[in-house]
Amino acid sequence: MEPLKTLADAYTRFSRDPLFKKELANWLEHYAGRPTPLYFAGRLTDDAQGAKIYLKREDLLHGGAHKINNTLGQALLAKKMGKRRIIAETGAGQHGVATAMACAALGLAAEIYMGSEDMERQRLNVYRMKMLGAKVHPVDSGSKTLKDAINEALRDWVTNVEDTYYLLGSVVGPHPYPTMVRDFQSVIGREARRQILKQEGMLPRSVIACVGGGSNSIGIFHGFLNDADVDLYGVEAGGHDMSPGKHAAPLVAGREGVLHGMMTYVLQNTEGQIETTESISAGLDYPAVGPEHSYLMSVGRTKYVTQTDSDALDAFKQLSQLEGIMPALEPAHAISYATKLAKTLEKEDSIIVNLSGRGDKDVDMIARHFPQ
Amino acid sequence: MGHDPDPKAFVANAKSLIEGGADILEVGIPFSDPVADGPVIQAAGTRALSTGATPRKIIDSIGELSSRFTTPIVILTYYNPILAMGTEQFMRNASDNGVKGIVVPDLPMEESDGFRDIALKHNIDSILLAAPNTSEERLVGIIEKSKGFVYLVSLYGVTGPRDTLSPQAMETVKKVKSLAKGVIPISAGFGVSQPEHVSSLLRAGADGAIVGSALVRTVAEHLDHPRDAPFYLKKTIAALKQASKRHGC
Numbered sequence: 001m002e003p004l005k006t007l008a009d010a011y012t013r014f015s016r017d018p019l020f021k022k023e024l025a026n027w028l029e030h031y032a033g034r035p036t037p038l039y040f041a042g043r044l045t046d047d048a049q050g051a052k053i054y055l056k057r058e059d060l061l062h063g064g065a066h067k068i069n070n071t072l073g074q075a076l077l078a079k080k081m082g083k084r085r086i087i088a089e090t091g092a093g094q095h096g097v098a099t100a101m102a103c104a105a106l107g108l109a110a111e112i113y114m115g116s117e118d119m120e121r122q123r124l125n126v127y128r129m130k131m132l133g134a135k136v137h138p139v140d141s142g143s144k145t146l147k148d149a150i151n152e153a154l155r156d157w158v159t160n161v162e163d164t165y166y167l168l169g170s171v172v173g174p175h176p177y178p179t180m181v182r183d184f185q186s187v188i189g190r191e192a193r194r195q196i197l198k199q200e201g202m203l204p205r206s207v208i209a210c211v212g213g214g215s216n217s218i219g220i221f222h223g224f225l226n227d228a229d230v231d232l233y234g235v236e237a238g239g240h241d242m243s244p245g246k247h248a249a250p251l252v253a254g255r256e257g258v259l260h261g262m263m264t265y266v267l268q269n270t271e272g273q274i275e276t277t278e279s280i281s282a283g284l285d286y287p288a289v290g291p292e293h294s295y296l297m298s299v300g301r302t303k304y305v306t307q308t309d310s311d312a313l314d315a316f317k318q319l320s321q322l323e324g325i326m327p328a329l330e331p332a333h334a335i336s337y338a339t340k341l342a343k344t345l346e347k348e349d350s351i352i353v354n355l356s357g358r359g360d361k362d363v364d365m366i367a368r369h370f371p372q
Numbered sequence: 373m374g375h376d377p378d379p380k381a382f383v384a385n386a387k388s389l390i391e392g393g394a395d396i397l398e399v400g401i402p403f404s405d406p407v408a409d410g411p412v413i414q415a416a417g418t419r420a421l422s423t424g425a426t427p428r429k430i431i432d433s434i435g436e437l438s439s440r441f442t443t444p445i446v447i448l449t450y451y452n453p454i455l456a457m458g459t460e461q462f463m464r465n466a467s468d469n470g471v472k473g474i475v476v477p478d479l480p481m482e483e484s485d486g487f488r489d490i491a492l493k494h495n496i497d498s499i500l501l502a503a504p505n506t507s508e509e510r511l512v513g514i515i516e517k518s519k520g521f522v523y524l525v526s527l528y529g530v531t532g533p534r535d536t537l538s539p540q541a542m543e544t545v546k547k548v549k550s551l552a553k554g555v556i557p558i559s560a561g562f563g564v565s566q567p568e569h570v571s572s573l574l575r576a577g578a579d580g581a582i583v584g585s586a587l588v589r590t591v592a593e594h595l596d597h598p599r600d601a602p603f604y605l606k607k608t609i610a611a612l613k614q615a616s617k618r619h620g621c
Contacts, residue, residue, distance in 0.1 A: 001480050002505045141414060147405065154407045159529035161505065258451045259405060261478065271426045272456025273404040 003161050008176040010081050015183065020080065024073055031105060032061050032068045034187065038195035038352070043322040050342035051205060051349035056192045056220060058356045059327065065357030066188060066216045067098035067169060073184035075102035078165035085160065088167040089113045089153040091146035091212065092283035092330065093125025094357055095169030100132035110134040113152045117144040118282045125361050143276045146212075146286045150260055170213025171290030174261030178290050182218045189223020192352055205349035206231040206341060209356065210334040211251065211304065212283050214290035216356035221302065231303065233341070234293060235333045237279035238306030244269070248277035250289045251297055251304040257288070264291040280309035280365065281329035283357075311336040313369050316359060328357035329365065373400040373416035373588055374430035378423050381598040383433055385591060388602035390443045393613035398475070398582065399434055401427050401449035408477035410532030412585040415592065427453050427462065431469050438470025446473035446499065446520070459487055463494040473497035473520045481514055488517065499523050502548055504540035511551050521557040521580065524548055526564065526573070533565035533586045542576040549577035567615035574616055583612055
């Protein structure tokens with residue numbers, strides 16, 4: 001508890017400090033590449049035959065995903081707190097890469113925990129992390145994916161708490177992480193709202209984002225939370241099918257539980273043991289979800305749906321061929337749902353999809369599914 | 373660890389520890405994601421779960437032990453298995469089977485009010501944990517709210533046998549002991565495996581020493597011949613007990 005209190009206090013102090021804010025804004029603009037465009041996907045819209053589909057291009061950020069918004073914020077905070085050693089977990093490897101980049105740029109040492117199964121399916125990102133100077137620790141316990149990487153990072157943190165900063169990559173874990181990561185990611189929603197008002201002259205009908213731990217989705221949702229007419233949809237990984245162990249959709253199919261220091265929706269069996277999960281996208285392969293999503297769902301502000309592995313693969317192909325944009329398999333779930341939702345809306349309506357990352361990391365996996 | 377490697381061997385092992393001189397027996401109920409535990413206990417939990425261990429079945433085995441022996445038995449588990457059964461039902465079930473206390477490493481003092489009320493109603497001690505970096509302010513709260521004893525984590529890290537006690541161990545024992553003012557006993561665990569660890573901790577003022585992974589490892593070393601494990605467990609616990617006796621415990 002003590003390190004969490006110290007972290008919460010430090011975060012409260014620096015998040016109100018104009019100098020810290022200015023420094024972070026500077027890094028986001030000149031290093032990460034903000035603001036990112038809001039792109040009208042005309043050919044995808046024509047193909048879906050419905051509402052206009054806009055893409056918030058977080059895939060264009062340095063590193064290729066929204067993760068850098070958070071890692072720059074937390075790495076700066078760690079530096080202000082006088083920590084020299086940074087540890088992080090990673091699923092798809094995007095958070096690991098973004099952590100390695102931020103640490104290299106700020107002169108901090110980075111060590112990344114990654115499930116050995118994820119290392120296998122995201123080999124390119126493992127290599128990128130190493131090139132960026134990070135040490136990668138394979139995690140062989142449990143399901144060898146993101147949840148186990150978090151377990152191992154937590155164990156490291158309690159062991160080396162005095163000199164180590166744990167840079168969590170999503171809106172999960174104990175307080176203050178869900179709040180802090182959400183704040184660092186809500187730049188996505190702030191920009192998107194401003195951009196759609198400029199480009200469309202009105203708010204969108206819906207905002208859609210994929211949900212693993214839930215950081216890119218909470219980031220874009222936050223820009224529209226007070227706009228009651230904007231529907232907010234989170235898309236979870238439907239995996240192979242909805243039988244236990246074959247998907248990663250805690251909000252759709254889980255129940256209340258406690259994991260990694262948070263009370264939230266969790267996939268678990270009747271005895272409270274955490275279920276294994278399955279998804280083609282390592283970044284969504286997690287049995288719990290940020291507690292704020294659970295809250296937003298319980299008060300009816302957000303809705304959650306699932307799309308399967310094969311839906312995501314189809315959407316990957318569709319967006320690549322219609323728009324020349326290869327999405328990561330995670331946001332491909334959101335693209336897939338957007339094209340379906342668009343058909344049910346008016347042509348004057350618009351939808352924003354958070355394109356949270358690019359698909360280069362998934363090319364190996366895609367090649368296996370589409371051999372030609 | 374409850375039902376490691378199977379229910380029958382577990383009861384035999386537990387019996388040997390009681391007969392070997394354990395003052396309190398701590399039984400683990402496995403959780404799939406034990407973040408406070410090192411590899412030895414993680415592996416034991418995985419073994420138990422793979423043979424179908426559940427909280428209910430382990431509590432039944434505890435009932436079998438508590439009907440035959442007077443040594444107090446406490447449960448160590450994580451919050452989610454308790455929540456899944458329902459805290460009220462979990463405590464009632466535990467109490468009916470003679471459980472005297474419970475330790476939940478992922479339930480901090482600040483979140484434990486409702487939990488402790490239910491435990492109290494069923495005469496089960498909620499044993500709270502304190503660590504080397506716990507502030508004096510929180511220590512005071514933990515000492516006040518913990519029942520039975522305060523579980524002192526003697527190092528920065530997870531469970532698991534270490535060759536030597538951590539540099540923080542003695543200092544932490546002394547600090548917590550002086551704050552406790554004799555109101556509640558202090559028992560130190562995590563990384564405690566040798567008789568000399570036990571005597572050092574008691575010399576520093578601890579009222580008890582908690583040995584977990586070293587015993588679980590003994591079970592793991594005899595998986596091919598589980599019937600041999602009780603002999604070695606009894607020998608180990610007797611040596612640990614012997615070390616404590618020199619300090620009048």
